[in-house]
Amino acid sequence: MSALVISNPVLSNTAYLVAAVLFIAGLKGLSHPRTAVRGNLVGAVGMLLAVVVTLLQQGIMSFELILLGMLAGAVIGAVLALKIQMTAMPQLVGLFNGFGGVASVLVAGAVFYQAVVAMLGAAGVQAVAPGLQFTIATASSGLIGAVTFFGSLVAFGKLQGIVTEKPVRYPGEQVVKVLVLLLTIFFGVLVVLEPQQINYFWYLAAAGSLLGVLLVMPIGGADMPIVIALLNSYSGLAAAATGFVLSNNILIIAGSLVGASGIILTRIMCRAMNRSLANVLFGGVGAVVESAAQDDIYAGKVKATSAEEVAMILKSAQRVVFVPGYGMAVARAQTPVRLLTELMEKDGIEVEFGIHPVAGRMPGHMNVLLAEENISYDKLREMDQINPAFPATDVTIVLGANDVVNPIAREASGSPIAGMPILDVDKSRTVVVIKRSLAPGFAGIPNPLFAADNTLMLFSDGKKAMDDLVTAYKDA
């Protein structure tokens, strides 16, 4: 074994550089479905290289312990990754974010503790206080990691249905959040000024945990894509901060790559809702439902339809577009969607899917569900691609989506979704909306689409409606 030990830091740092290049190449591969599988594998090889090189470094002891820990983690991770249903993907991604965050806190705490003990032990001789980079990085890692971990746990709870998906708001909410933030900054400063008091680090981590809970609790289900993307970014930044604690390049590079990726996704999600990040985190949406306006819009204009009628219309269509939303995921209606797609394609009908960037509970949620059903990815169209094609579409089937197809968003002002980019489904010849009732979506406003002349409402549970449609289409 000793022959294999790497005693030269140049060697290990060079290997880390190779790992960093593999991470970047891997992420680059993720930019196209054709190269994505390989890209992910390249990233995994980079990680393996970094781990092996670290294990071979001089001064690493207790191999049995390390291998035991990695074995335990690998088994748990593999079971979670392979056993989980695709429909539970948002909460799994949230949970993995959390594990990354807590690992950063624990590593920072472990290293900090050792440094402090070493400092106190040397007090009789000459006390050497840890440097500023070390203490500031430790405080940052503890704070960001704790926010990530507890924020992710709450997000997981909300997506899993353990915690209410509704925004939890209370009087003085912003004040409480600011106070807790000030508290974390206070403990952070203490960690830097008085590192010998190790307990300040744990107070900091505790305050950060509380902050994580307080930040995510008020956020409602439809804003989850933003939160998940943001926590993704935090988990990277926490790793980068830990890199500053250890003065370790690979942690800094990998962490900042992920931090950048999460921030980009967060920005894309915010833009897709026409909201600022501050508005998502601190503002409120969906508070008031104006029932009078709702009656005005819907009264006497809503046309209900049946699966048989829709099947007849589909039979004579040349081009059909599905617009799925979170409702499809909840109802687990994606299988009959695929069956109907296959039946229609057999009849020569062109079928595509129009996917809004924030449909679902995480970025790209609908694409994963439809890909799982073996629907070809070239049929999955993003908003900018599909919108010009709606006027040439005979039938658009809206399945479990609401706010993202609300034409009110195109109008100037007044409504909470004004200016939000939407899918222009109302421009297709016929719109079929599958929905259980006329209840408003997350934004809490009525949707004039439901009362439009070219809209038919199929009032039903998403899964049942799609099953009925498949049967009716076969019989028609």
Add this chain to the structure above:
Amino acid sequence: MAESLGFVNILTIFVLAIFVGNEVITKVPPILHTPLMSGSNAISGITIIGAILAVGTGRETLTVVLGMAALICATINVVGGFLVTHRMLKKFKKFKK
């Protein structure tokens, strides 16, 4: 002096890596946003390196204990993240008509 230069060096790496990340990831299409998130999330499990160093070089019991907890969590993150991304990506296929 030496330490401050060391800090500037790693700060340089940090800032440049953020720019590289920005460039690379801006090109990822919305269809792959979920795999991008879970894949990049697996990479953020790089803290596993820090955990190995904490356990492997830890002289204090508490350091080793915290390092072990970190090691298990980070490994879950890494192994689970890459595996679930692989599982998802395998589903993204293009079928001929």
